[in-house]
Amino acid sequence: MLETAVAPLSFDEKLEGARESAIVLATVTTDLKNRALEAIAAAIETSAGEVVPANDLDLANGRENGLSEALQDRLRLDSARLASLAAAVREIIALTDPVGEAVQGRNLPNGVRIDQVRVPFGVVGAIYEARPNVTVDIAALALKSGNAVVLRGGSAAENTNRVLVALIQEALASVGLPAASVQTIDEFGRDGAKRLMQARGAVDVLIPRGSAQLIETVVTESKVPVIETGAGVVHVFLDESARLDWAVDIVHNAKVQRPSVCNALETLLVHEAAAPRVLPAVLERLREAGVVLHADEATRGLFPDAVPASEEDWATEYMSLDLAVRVVRDLDEAMEHIRRYSTHHTESIITNDLGNAERFLNEVDSAVVMVNASTRFTDGGEFGFGAEVGISTQKLHARGPMGLPELTSTKWLVRGSGQHRA
Amino acid sequence: MLETAVAPLSFDEKLEGARESAIVLATVTTDLKNRALEAIAAAIETSAGEVVPANDLDLANGRENGLSEALQDRLRLDSARLASLAAAVREIIALTDPVGEAVQGRNLPNGVRIDQVRVPFGVVGAIYEARPNVTVDIAALALKSGNAVVLRGGSAAENTNRVLVALIQEALASVGLPAASVQTIDEFGRDGAKRLMQARGAVDVLIPRGSAQLIETVVTESKVPVIETGAGVVHVFLDESARLDWAVDIVHNAKVQRPSVCNALETLLVHEAAAPRVLPAVLERLREAGVVLHADEATRGLFPDAVPASEEDWATEYMSLDLAVRVVRDLDEAMEHIRRYSTHHTESIITNDLGNAERFLNEVDSAVVMVNASTRFTDGGEFGFGAEVGISTQKLHARGPMGLPELTSTKWLVRGSGQHRA
Numbered sequence: 072m073l074e075t076a077v078a079p080l081s082f083d084e085k086l087e088g089a090r091e092s093a094i095v096l097a098t099v100t101t102d103l104k105n106r107a108l109e110a111i112a113a114a115i116e117t118s119a120g121e122v123v124p125a126n127d128l129d130l131a132n133g134r135e136n137g138l139s140e141a142l143q144d145r146l147r148l149d150s151a152r153l154a155s156l157a158a159a160v161r162e163i164i165a166l167t168d169p170v171g172e173a174v175q176g177r178n179l180p181n182g183v184r185i186d187q188v189r190v191p192f193g194v195v196g197a198i199y200e201a202r203p204n205v206t207v208d209i210a211a212l213a214l215k216s217g218n219a220v221v222l223r224g225g226s227a228a229e230n231t232n233r234v235l236v237a238l239i240q241e242a243l244a245s246v247g248l249p250a251a252s253v254q255t256i257d258e259f260g261r262d263g264a265k266r267l268m269q270a271r272g273a274v275d276v277l278i279p280r281g282s283a284q285l286i287e288t289v290v291t292e293s294k295v296p297v298i299e300t301g302a303g304v305v306h307v308f309l310d311e312s313a314r315l316d317w318a319v320d321i322v323h324n325a326k327v328q329r330p331s332v333c334n335a336l337e338t339l340l341v342h343e344a345a346a347p348r349v350l351p352a353v354l355e356r357l358r359e360a361g362v363v364l365h366a367d368e369a370t371r372g373l374f375p376d377a378v379p380a381s382e383e384d385w386a387t388e389y390m391s392l393d394l395a396v397r398v399v400r401d402l403d404e405a406m407e408h409i410r411r412y413s414t415h416h417t418e419s420i421i422t423n424d425l426g427n428a429e430r431f432l433n434e435v436d437s438a439v440v441m442v443n444a445s446t447r448f449t450d451g452g453e454f455g456f457g458a459e460v461g462i463s464t465q466k467l468h469a470r471g472p473m474g475l476p477e478l479t480s481t482k483w484l485v486r487g488s489g490q491h492r493a
Numbered sequence: 494m495l496e497t498a499v500a501p502l503s504f505d506e507k508l509e510g511a512r513e514s515a516i517v518l519a520t521v522t523t524d525l526k527n528r529a530l531e532a533i534a535a536a537i538e539t540s541a542g543e544v545v546p547a548n549d550l551d552l553a554n555g556r557e558n559g560l561s562e563a564l565q566d567r568l569r570l571d572s573a574r575l576a577s578l579a580a581a582v583r584e585i586i587a588l589t590d591p592v593g594e595a596v597q598g599r600n601l602p603n604g605v606r607i608d609q610v611r612v613p614f615g616v617v618g619a620i621y622e623a624r625p626n627v628t629v630d631i632a633a634l635a636l637k638s639g640n641a642v643v644l645r646g647g648s649a650a651e652n653t654n655r656v657l658v659a660l661i662q663e664a665l666a667s668v669g670l671p672a673a674s675v676q677t678i679d680e681f682g683r684d685g686a687k688r689l690m691q692a693r694g695a696v697d698v699l700i701p702r703g704s705a706q707l708i709e710t711v712v713t714e715s716k717v718p719v720i721e722t723g724a725g726v727v728h729v730f731l732d733e734s735a736r737l738d739w740a741v742d743i744v745h746n747a748k749v750q751r752p753s754v755c756n757a758l759e760t761l762l763v764h765e766a767a768a769p770r771v772l773p774a775v776l777e778r779l780r781e782a783g784v785v786l787h788a789d790e791a792t793r794g795l796f797p798d799a800v801p802a803s804e805e806d807w808a809t810e811y812m813s814l815d816l817a818v819r820v821v822r823d824l825d826e827a828m829e830h831i832r833r834y835s836t837h838h839t840e841s842i843i844t845n846d847l848g849n850a851e852r853f854l855n856e857v858d859s860a861v862v863m864v865n866a867s868t869r870f871t872d873g874g875e876f877g878f879g880a881e882v883g884i885s886t887q888k889l890h891a892r893g894p895m896g897l898p899e900l901t902s903t904k905w906l907v908r909g910s911g912q913h914r915a
Contacts, residue, residue, distance in 0.1 A: 094832075098855050177877065183866055185876060192888050193858065271713070275888050291693070291716050296889040317911035324913030410516075419907075432906050433520050436615065444605055444909025453914065454607060454905075455599065466614050466697050466902035467718040468890040480888035483876075484854050485841075487866025489739035491746030492875065 088251030093193045093219040101168040110242035116157035119150045125230040169476040184486040189479040191217030192275040200281040201227035216478040229257040268293040301464030303333035303416035308340040308405040310422035324445040327360045334449040338395040369398035385412045417449040438471035508695045510673030515615040515641040523590040532664035538579035541572045547652040588879045591898040606908040611901040613639030614697040622703040623649035638900040651679040690715040723886030725755035725838035730762040730827040732844035746867040749782045756871040760817040791820035807834045839871040860893035
């Protein structure tokens with residue numbers, strides 16, 4: 072036995088490593104961070120030989136534990152997916168570095184200069200579920216914004232994540248940045264996730280990504296401040312004056328284009344005076360696309376074979392080709408329905424009535440409120456942010472699609488010449 | 494018995510009232526909010542007849558329960574203090590309404606227009622301790638920013654707060670705004686505070702104001718997102734090149750002008766090469782002002798009668814005429830000390846070395862980092878915000894002095910003409 076056994080790092084040692092790395096990352100140049108990202112991209116795209124066997128092991132364990140086909144698919148990595156992960160990292164290189172950006176600044180009457188500038192949070196924690204692409208994605212976004220990151224990606228992807236994080240750490244070291252900037256704590260299991268949620272002071276912000284249940288757990292248990300990226304029970308309201316072609320196209324696009332995502336339509340509300348005119352064409356188009364309608368009585372008067380909607384349907388994020396449909400008396404009843412059942416993600420009104428459009432924009436309390444547009448536009452890429460950090464459904468810090476600036480805090484720089492307070 | 498007994502509102506009814514009021518407040522004009530504030534100011538300045546007897550009752554209870562003289566003084570309201578409270582409300586009338594302010598906006602390539610605008614949080618919760626001025630202050634700030642507010646001001650001020658809130662509610666009703674916009678839950682005691690911290694969804698953000706212990710409790714127990722307005726273990730570092738007159742004036746101002754507030758100096762660090770030159774004059778001036786020095790050995794070489802500093806002193810927010818003093822080897826040791834003991838509120842370097850000034854600004858991770866200025870400038874009023882919402886020591890949402898905009902969230906308004914996603 073000539074080799075020295077290296078003891079695996081403890082949970083606290085990993086958090087300490089992240090904290091120390093964050094001090095370095097906070098002041099490195101954009102050039103150096105971009106070189107690290109390029110090294111990561113290069114490592115990922117040639118990593119199939121190391122990643123795929125580890126991923127196969129996770130997939131075999133998953134099958135044994137009854138992981139659904141859909142979740143197995145999210146877990147799977149192959150050469151093509153690794154190449155597109157590497158491409159995503161290179162897209163982040165092209166984004167503007169938010170660190171140092173001036174938010175506001177002025178000279179005080181006494182000659183003191185104050186400037187508010189963006190700074191990294193420090194250590195970002197991420198809790199997510201068996202999606203190894205998130206490991207690379209969050210690590211790259213955190214690094215570009217100057218943050219260290221502690222990843223808890225779920226035991227179902229533990230082997231894959233371990234290899235990916237090792238690759239990222241080697242890439243960081245190859246350009247002279249601390250390897251400990253990116254950490255995985257998967258090996259500590261559920262206990263690790265719990266400890267991460269208690270690590271106030273050691274972790275500056277926690278971002279959960281995944282199922283509504285996971286997010287709920289993190290939001291209620293965490294003592295670390297959380298950015299909630301929540302579920303979308305998304306509504307479209309077809310007002311009395313809705314243009315038929317817009318109604319048909321927007322509802323179809325919002326429901327059918329990608330039903331499994333949070334900005335997809337879940338409940339369609341229709342003004343009773345518009346229902347006979349617009350519903351037949353709107354719903355016919357959906358049915359051709361295979362959408363199952365869960366409808367109230369009024370709608371079933373027009374579409375008798377629709378499934379009767381229950382109270383539960385109004386609160387459901389289907390994430391599938393299902394749609395709840397309800398006829399309402401007027402804009403007020405539509406907004407009352409939205410107030411009651413919405414998760415405050417995205418709502419859209421289709422109307423040609425200026426007064427109703429403005430009331431909807433002002434009175435609906437959601438992260439994104441639209442007039443005559445598809446709810447699918449609620450997206451960092453579509454909004455021009457370049458990166459998809461997630462969509463916040465909370466009101467603190469960030470609301471709606473988040474870009475790199477939402478991964479930063481600010482600080483005030485005050486420059487004086489001997490001033491003191493009178 | 495001809496009178497009908499009115500059942501007191503339950504906790505849930507009060508939160509529901511606040512929620513419904515928030516919907517109204519979110520869209521009322523600035524003019525109407527200002528009229529409400531003027532009605533509140535007018536009611537407060539003529540309220541001694543109602544407020545003082547209630548306040549006397551609280552003071553009598555306080556004396557019975559052993560409330561300290563200092564806390565009794567904070568609890569006390571008289572005509573003069575009511576007049577200055579009314580004046581503070583009128584100052585808020587003069588502030589710019591943050592609601593509706595455009596944060597950013599652009600046209601997307603497909604012709605969709607997106608605008609991010611400020612909106613009220615909705616319902617703001619406040620937990621504080623036996624300071625009835627905070628009741629009026631927070632209510633006025635919340636109203637101006639379009640928020641309803643639920644106040645838990647501590648049972649020691651329960652009678653005073655009940656009268657103040659009743660006056661505010663009457664003033665709101667007198668201009669046609671919902672009385673339920675401002676609520677007190679003092680009557681539910683500790684249980685009420687606990688339930689407020691659990692009221693995720695019903696309350697949008699919670700702001701604790703008061704002792705470090707109170708803030709710690711709220712931060713760790715609350716499931717509602719919290720804005721932490723924390724303690725200040727504030728540092729000044731006298732660098733090798735510090736100008737003597739600036740060092741003397743700034744340290745004196747930072748420690749002595751108002752020692753009981755969070756931006757007052759608590760620990761003075763001095764470069765060892767500057768100590769013989771600057772410390773005698775700096776500390777002599779402090780001692781003339783009655784400051785008790787808690788000093789390390791090197792400092793005690795110059796000031797033998799200083800109290801020896803213990804490990805505990807470096808982490809203490811004295812809030813009194815006490816000061817910890819330590820001689821350090823260089824800038825790095827000063828920043829290491831700050832990293833270890835600071836509460837990340839405010840730190841200032843006194844220097845004429847450009848490189849050191851820039852390193853201090855970039856590397857010190859506090860809400861406000863200064864060069865050659867008194868730490869007492871960390872203040873909403875001094876920064877030109879007009880109002881004193883508090884000073885945030887967390888990194889999420891707001892950091893440093895908070896103005897009215899920090900009492901708002903944002904939403905995205907999206908205006909299309911039939912666009913859907915390709």
